[in-house]
Ligand SMILES: Nc1ncnc2c1ncn2[C@@H]1O[C@H](COP(=O)(O)OP(=O)(O)OP(=O)(O)O)[C@@H](O)[C@H]1O
């Protein structure tokens with residue numbers, strides 16, 4: 001009784017922050033309000049989409065387009081009018097949410113869907129010394145973990161799995177699964193035609209007629225109409241490029257040879273006539289859709305090669321007719337109908353060529369967006385567990401903190417597996433002061449590369465500052481004097497050894513992020529040789545465990561992976577945690593059962609499927 005009263009008191013007095021008002025967030029806000037919490041702040045940057053409505057039950061159709069944070073607050077205030085809920089329609093990485101902002105809370109709870117934001121909140125919680133309850137769901141799998149500075153590991157003490165990658169030559173030359181065709185269509189063809197022209201791309205840009213051998217076939221000729229342009233690209237990527245690939249007999253000795261496909265065969269004149277309707281059928285106010293404009297209605301149907309080809313050409317044309325301003329800046333987004341149509345049909349035409357079974361648009365979208373459908377019940381269970389841990393945190397009941405894993409199959413009749421939290425990792429660069437080590441060629445590598453590939457990308461810093469001894473060589477962010485900014489810009493393009501304070505073997509860099517109040521040291525080791533295959537970045541960061549790769553199953557979706565909603569939530573590979581194996585064995589009946597839980601993986605960013613250079617020797621000839 002005393003204990004229940006103590007919990008009630010702790011809950012009543014608490015001021016809490018929730019980050020994310022999506023699948024988990026809606027459940028969490030409801031559970032917090034019903035559990036007696038009366039001072040709740042919510043941050044979410046997003047607006048409500050139709051696809052959220054099936055599980056984000058605080059939202060209704062009329063709310064589509066409105067702020068998730070505000071609508072969630074209003075929905076709860078309807079049945080708990082006397083509590084205080086403050087909503088922020090904003091990115092948690094915005095500068096207003098600094099350490100002082102975080103300090104006002106007794107506990108922070110995450111219902112996020114990406115690694116970047118999770119890492120950022122982890123750092124602010126550490127700096128503000130506020131406990132963090134972290135969570136994630138992926139279909140039937142889920143987890144809740146507690147992170148209290150000095151008592152438990154922080155969110156970043158253990159490396160997180162990184163996206164599954166594929167060898168470049170599998171993608172460019174020898175696809176054997178549908179997912180390979182999707183990666184090709186998304187990361188190469190779509191990126192080449194509609195994305196940033198300056199990005200590296202492995203598509204063969206040379207056409208067969210020698211006259212234009214140095215120019216880029218993907219560029220539209222001045223006198224070319226859209227239809228001709230679409231057909232020329234079609235013939236190049238599905239016809240000519242396959243013929244070039246077939247010339248390399250070695251490649252096909254033990255593989256099925258692909259068939260080149262040309263538009264005049266796949267897309268006969270009659271089909272083309274039905275095609276040229278782009279624009280007319282799509283109403284101005286509606287999102288352009290090639291399938292709608294062609295009268296195709298069922299995205300769950302597997303289309304013939306001819307229909308895939310018609311949709312491909314139509315989608316291609318619609319991008320130039322209706323969305324020309326975006327061409328050159330587009331990044332594939334699973335919620336962009338036209339992009340999904342283009343990528344799915346391109347992948348299907350390529351799959352046809354390589355004898356790989358075709359997929360419906362619906363299935364292809366799932367593979368391209370790495371979608372595992374959200375299970376509302378998992379979100380509800382996880383939200384309940386977050387509140388249980390938050391109450392323990394508020395009561396300072398640290399002996400009873402648990403990380404809890406929600407499993408897909410029962411293990412010893414348990415679907416929820418509680419485990420003692422781990423101690424902080426003494427070599428974690430985020431919550432300990434252990435320096436990192438960077439092997440780098442200081443005579444060839446520019447400061448810009450270290451900042452982009454290491455400090456921003458690997459260390460997740462938002463607005464970094466770099467010091468060598470007492471010399472400041474780079475600082476990011478607003479409010480810099482003009483001459484300072486110009487100076488830093490100059491430094492970015494200098495190689496490390498030529499910076500105002502030269503970086504050589506044995507130099508110690510200090511990198512800081514003021515907003516995250518994170519500072520870490522990087523000891524430099526000069527090295528001239530890097531293995532192109534294993535160390536493609538030409539730099540190696542060590543001193544904390546490197547990320548592990550996610551598993552991807554045969555249809556390309558992550559084994560445990562995400563949903564359309566909590567799509568990119570995380571469930572960690574608990575077998576990779578030190579000390580965990582023993583504990584798991586104690587509570588698991590069989591290794592197989594244990595495997596069911598250990599196949600769970602983190603799913604983070606949107607861009608889940610990437611390519612990897614397999615063999616540097618192939619680099620020169622890897623384009624089709
Ligand atoms: N940096 C951030 N700042 C604030 N909110 C964020 C940030 N990153 C993600 N979020 C929010 O976290 C929530 C995660 O919810 P959820 O996983 O259910 O995703 P969703 O976007 O609602 O669904 P789906 O991904 O299927 O479209 C989203 O509402 C998203 O806007």
Ligand SMILES: [Zn+2]
Nearest residue numbers: 154157428431
């Ligand atoms: Zn840590």
